[in-house]
Amino acid sequence: MTIDRKQAPEFRAIDNINLLRPAHQALDNGCNVFCFNSGDQELVRIEWVFGNQRFNPEKPLLNVAVNTMLTEGTNSLTASQIADKVDFYGAFLQVDYGYDNSVVTLYSLNKHLKHTLPVLKDILTDSIFPEKELATYIRNQQQKLQVSLQKNDVVARRTFNKALFGDTLYGLGADMDTYKTLHREDMLVHFKQMYQPSNCTILIAGKIEPEILKLITDTFDKDWTNGEIKADTSQPEANPAPEHFYFTEKPDALQSAIRMGLSVINRNHPDFPYLQVLNTVLGGYFGSRLMANIREDKGYTYGIGSGISSLKHAGAMFIATEVGADVCKSAVAEIEKEVNLLKTDLIPEEELSLVRNYMLGSLLGSLENVFSHADKFKNLYFAGLDYDYYDRYVDAIKTVDATHLKDLANKYLDFDKFYKVIVGKC
Amino acid sequence: MVKFNRFTLDNGLRVIVHEDHTTPMAVLNILYDVGARDENPEQTGFAHLFEHLMFGGSVNIPSYDEPLQRVGGENNAFTSNDITNYYITLPSSNIETAFWLESDRMLSLAFSEKSLEVQRNVVIEEFKQRYLNQPYGDVWLKLRPMIYKVHPYQWATIGKEIKHIEDAKIEDVKAFFKKHYNPQNAIMVVGGDITLEQVKELSEKWFGTIPAGEKYHRNLPQEPEQHDERRATVTAKVPLNDIYIAFQMGDRLDESYYVAELLSDVLSRGHSSRLYRGLVQEKQIFSEVHAYMTGSMDKGIFAFEGKPLENISIEQAEAAIWEELEKIKTIEIPADELTKVQNKTESTMIFSEMSLLDKAMNLAQFELLGDADMLNHETAKYLEVTSGKIKDLANELFRRDNSTTLIYLAEVS
Numbered sequence: 100m101t102i103d104r105k106q107a108p109e110f111r112a113i114d115n116i117n118l119l120r121p122a123h124q125a126l127d128n129g130c131n132v133f134c135f136n137s138g139d140q141e142l143v144r145i146e147w148v149f150g151n152q153r154f155n156p157e158k159p160l161l162n163v164a165v166n167t168m169l170t171e172g173t174n175s176l177t178a179s180q181i182a183d184k185v186d187f188y189g190a191f192l193q194v195d196y197g198y199d200n201s202v203v204t205l206y207s208l209n210k211h212l213k214h215t216l217p218v219l220k221d222i223l224t225d226s227i228f229p230e231k232e233l234a235t236y237i238r239n240q241q242q243k244l245q246v247s248l249q250k251n252d253v254v255a256r257r258t259f260n261k262a263l264f265g266d267t268l269y270g271l272g273a274d275m276d277t278y279k280t281l282h283r284e285d286m287l288v289h290f291k292q293m294y295q296p297s298n299c300t301i302l303i304a305g306k307i308e309p310e311i312l313k314l315i316t317d318t319f320d321k322d323w324t325n326g327e328i329k330a331d332t333s334q335p336e337a338n339p340a341p342e343h344f345y346f347t348e349k350p351d352a353l354q355s356a357i358r359m360g361l362s363v364i365n366r367n368h369p370d371f372p373y374l375q376v377l378n379t380v381l382g383g384y385f386g387s388r389l390m391a392n393i394r395e396d397k398g399y400t401y402g403i404g405s406g407i408s409s410l411k412h413a414g415a416m417f418i419a420t421e422v423g424a425d426v427c428k429s430a431v432a433e434i435e436k437e438v439n440l441l442k443t444d445l446i447p448e449e450e451l452s453l454v455r456n457y458m459l460g461s462l463l464g465s466l467e468n469v470f471s472h473a474d475k476f477k478n479l480y481f482a483g484l485d486y487d488y489y490d491r492y493v494d495a496i497k498t499v500d501a502t503h504l505k506d507l508a509n510k511y512l513d514f515d516k517f518y519k520v521i522v523g524k525c
Numbered sequence: 526m527v528k529f530n531r532f533t534l535d536n537g538l539r540v541i542v543h544e545d546h547t548t549p550m551a552v553l554n555i556l557y558d559v560g561a562r563d564e565n566p567e568q569t570g571f572a573h574l575f576e577h578l579m580f581g582g583s584v585n586i587p588s589y590d591e592p593l594q595r596v597g598g599e600n601n602a603f604t605s606n607d608i609t610n611y612y613i614t615l616p617s618s619n620i621e622t623a624f625w626l627e628s629d630r631m632l633s634l635a636f637s638e639k640s641l642e643v644q645r646n647v648v649i650e651e652f653k654q655r656y657l658n659q660p661y662g663d664v665w666l667k668l669r670p671m672i673y674k675v676h677p678y679q680w681a682t683i684g685k686e687i688k689h690i691e692d693a694k695i696e697d698v699k700a701f702f703k704k705h706y707n708p709q710n711a712i713m714v715v716g717g718d719i720t721l722e723q724v725k726e727l728s729e730k731w732f733g734t735i736p737a738g739e740k741y742h743r744n745l746p747q748e749p750e751q752h753d754e755r756r757a758t759v760t761a762k763v764p765l766n767d768i769y770i771a772f773q774m775g776d777r778l779d780e781s782y783y784v785a786e787l788l789s790d791v792l793s794r795g796h797s798s799r800l801y802r803g804l805v806q807e808k809q810i811f812s813e814v815h816a817y818m819t820g821s822m823d824k825g826i827f828a829f830e831g832k833p834l835e836n837i838s839i840e841q842a843e844a845a846i847w848e849e850l851e852k853i854k855t856i857e858i859p860a861d862e863l864t865k866v867q868n869k870t871e872s873t874m875i876f877s878e879m880s881l882l883d884k885a886m887n888l889a890q891f892e893l894l895g896d897a898d899m900l901n902h903e904t905a906k907y908l909e910v911t912s913g914k915i916k917d918l919a920n921e922l923f924r925r926d927n928s929t930t931l932i933y934l935a936e937v938s
Contacts, residue, residue, distance in 0.1 A: 102734075104584075104585035104586070104629055105585045105586070107586075107622065107625060108619075108622050108625050109621075110595070110596040110618075110619045110622055111618045112597075113597055138547075138879070139547070140876075140879060141875075142872070178796070178806065179796075179797065179802055182795060182796035182797035182802075183797045185795075185797075186794075186795050186796075186797040186866075186868075187865045188868060189868035189869045189872030189873075206872075206876060232806075235805070238812065238834065239805070239813065242812035242813075242834070242835075243813075245765060246660055246661075246763070246765060249762075249763065249764055250660065351762070353653040354650065354654055354658045384594065384599075385590055385594070385599075386590045386591060395643060395647075397643075397646075398642070398643040398644070398645070398646025398647050398650070399646070399650070400647070400650050400654075401648075401650045401651035401654050421650075421654050421658070423649075423650055423653065452595070453595045454594075456595050456597045457594040457597060459597055460594075460598055460616055460619075461597070461599060463549055464597075464599060464614050466548075466549075467548065467550070467879075467881060468547075468548075468880070470879065
């Protein structure tokens with residue numbers, strides 16, 4: 100059999116992407132439950148998602164500290180007992196603080212759920228943030244912070260977020276002293292107001308037999324009631340800094356961390372899916388222009404990329420990399436060149452068609468299992484969008500043309516308005 | 526249970542097929558039986574540099590990434606001290622593109638000078654980013670040569686020093702390819718929404734004509750048992766002191782491997798573990814402390830790492846770790862504690878079946894160990910471990926004269 104190895108095999112474009120939609124159930128206490136039932140393994144992932152409380156600049160760490168310390172003790176269980184119970188039944192309990200929401204996640208085999216769920220119920224309704232554990236938390240966080248602040252990329256990210264978002268949850272970068280504002284009494288008040296059914300969404304993914312669902316809804320409906328004061332999930336407006344350039348010198352640096360970008364629209368804006376295509380071309384995949392030029396052609400860096408963060412109250416587009424200190428200036432010049440090219444030159448059809456296929460394949464590939472279907476839903480639901488978002492997203496990828504993308508670049512990407520942060524030597 | 530079929534082509538390429546029709550995707554994973562341990566001591570970091578060069582175009586296909594992205598695929602690779610592993614995920618309808626790309630670079634690379642020059646720079650930047658320009662980033666560059674006196678595990682996959690990467694020549698690249706990158710030294714796993722028949726046909730078509738090449742016979746100096754306490758102290762611009770204590774342990778196929786994993790879990794897995802509870806929560810010695818093991822094909826490392834709190838001396842901190850070790854050496858762990866780590870392992874195995882790529886990589890690695898089906902018998906092996914075996918192993922490993930201690934001190938400014 101002779102084959103022509105120079106000739107690429109035939110391929111098919113992706114036209115259908117099927118997203119699994121959840122079954123919805125509203126509990127009497129106002130908590131919404133969404134179920135993604137699929138998969139062969141006898142297990143579930145359950146997430147309890149709570150909207151973050153309004154940012155208080157005097158007590159900026161309340162949201163993150165309350166979330167992180169949920170596993171540190173309740174009126175009936177010590178931190179050790181919580182850990183013991185969860186671990187004994189082979190479960191995984193995670194707390195994840197995000198910019199908009201705080202999440203508690205339980206991964207459990209179905210057969211052990213009757214033992215693990217009561218622990219979750221306890222920590223979500225009866226956490227007490229003991230003084231001793233709080234002191235340990237603060238001390239350990241302060242130690243970790245000292246190490247993080249030695250990392251140029253971390254410093255660059257903090258500086259960038261602070262410049263873009265100012266005094267908000269998005270702009271917060273704690274220093275050693277910030278931890279002095281944390282007090283147990285405030286955490287208890289915060290916990291009570293935020294962690295209540297009307298501010299909670301439960302997402303279940305996995306093999307959800309009827310008795311499993313009943314176990315979960317029974318546990319989190321009947322005697323879980325709302326307090327008198329509703330959670331306040333409004334947030335202050337971002338107040339971007341007037342200064343656009345930040346340089347932190349590290350005389351011994353071998354590499355400099357570069358982070359630059361600006362505020363843009365978020366997922367709710369009709370331009371958003373198109374901007375994602377533009378971002379992919381610029382720095383959103385391995386073959387992107389930034390990678391092709393700055394890594395694969397010049398060898399200035401191990402990696403460079405761009406991204407868009409879509410938050411509830413804001414959006415940002417950014418470019419991030421760590422480059423050899425000796426080539427820092429050249430790298431910045433190349434980044435500027437690549438951004439400006441998007442505004443002056445049409446993206447060639449060959450490149451655009453590659454990006455289209457890559458993005459569709461990547462969307463398909465991101466639906467690895469039932470958990471990923473639930474993750475896709477979260478993107479929509481917490482942005483107040485419906486599944487037609489993904490129809491529009493797929494349509495935007497398939498139909499966007501080079502002129503449209505050039506217009507978008509001119510609309511959103513003004514390099515002179517970029518916030519530019521460099522940590523290292525330049 | 527991960528079901529699979531396997532066959533071997535005439536040129537020696539081993540192929541494993543795992544059908545999973547719950548996904549519209551497919552994965553093609555190729556493991557090459559070569560890692561940093563196979564490097565010349567004067568040319569370290571080469572296996573990893575070579576991994577980068579595998580993306581620099583092959584004999585008939587000038588660009589590897591571009592055609593793959595065009596069909597909606599993604600890929601990556603990693604190098605360890607033992608193996609080099611490449612993987613592609615893509616929509617299953619385009620699986621043939623993966624065969625085309627992977628077979629051409631197994632056939633021959635383009636060996637472009639430009640690609641070598643650029644990837645040398647990229648890897649040097651990776652060296653800086655991950656090992657030199659990070660607080661504590663160079664710890665393992667210092668520890669490995671203390672633990673291994675003769676075995677090539679004495680260097681990390683990134684290499685001993687930047688100069689070895691700077692010096693890499695195109696002739697070396699060609700020789701390395703010839704020696705290691707042929708069908709006999711590879712294991713391919715194809716998984717996802719594909720069929721056995723389809724994989725057989727595509728494997729024959731694209732890989733069947735690649736010459737078998739020469740079989741590489743590994744003959745590495747094995748590390749002798751350690752019988753001397755080793756210790757070093759370094760000072761660097763880091764904010765906190767850090768302690769590392771490492772012990773030599775058995776290899777991956779040693780029957781004590783499963784015992785060691787559970788021993789490490791008892792000590793350090795999660796917030797119910799002994800080190801966290803005893804030394805972070807109760808005695809308040811460390812802000813963080815961990816145990817982990819390398820799980821390598823030859824003699825491995827069982828390591829402890831901890832950052833003491835600022836009011837704690839290095840001596841106190843070190844003594845506190847040893848106190849925990851003495852405890853586990855003298856008192857058998859209670860049945861509940863053993864059940865806990867066994868349950869955790871069992872559920873980890875079940876959760877890992879949720880990921881197609883994880884399944885494919887695991888099949889390849891177990892096939893390299895001798896039999897892909899071992900993957901399906903792992904849980905049973907963990908369940909056979911007893912408290913007595915854990916105590917015995919703790920006594921065997923945690924000896925002063927089997928220890929290597931690195932004290933990493935924060936420079937006082």
